[in-house]
Amino acid sequence: MDINFDAAYPIYEQVIEEIKKELVRGELRPGEKLPSQRKLAKKIEVNPNTVQRAYREMEQRGLVETKRGRGTFIKDDDQVMIEIKKDMADTAVKEFIDEMISLGFKKDDILEKINRNLKRRDQDE
Known part of the structure; x- marks a missing residue:
């Protein structure tokens, strides 16, 4: 650690x-x-x-x-693991969205960037 x-x-x-x-x-x-x-x-x-x-x-x-x-x-406890994963994912997404909005990006811009980067990642795999 x-x-x-x-x-x-x-x-x-x-x-x-x-x-x-x-x-x-x-x-x-x-x-x-x-x-x-x-x-x-x-x-x-x-x-x-x-x-x-x-x-x-x-x-x-x-x-x-x-x-x-x-x-x-x-x-x-499997339920504990499910909750941890869900909470951590929600927190990461919220922080990302908040940061993008603070940089002046609109919802459509954020979604476009996410989709473009996911497609690029799929191509790299």
């Missing part, structure tokens, strides 16, 4: 987002054990309390579960 931290957002939230991205990309799987809080803190060079808060928040959001004496595990 490599995170380029953005000073505009709380670090613990960025840790959560990175774990969610790893889940969506298949780098982490439901039921998989996460590194200990101390080990992850050392790896990403943050205070262990920051990782502790991220793990606690993820548990409250139903993303992970802590098994006493065994560690913290990604919740083995």
Whole structure:
């Protein structure tokens, strides 16, 4: 896990987002054990309390579960994965649209650019 931290957002939230991205990309799987809080803190060079808060928040959001004496595990629940993928996709699309509108593009221009780039991507594959 490599995170380029953005000073505009709380670090613990960025840790959560990175774990969610790893889940969506298949780098982490439901039921998989996460590194200990101390080990992850050392790896990403943050205070262990920051990782502790991220793990606690993820548990409250139903993303992970802590098994006493065994560690913290990604919740083995297909519905959780579906929700994470949906939420992350919706967020990415909203941010893209907001940025395009802030650059002065209209709806038709945005759709045309998306379609053109999707066609180009299909040709490259």
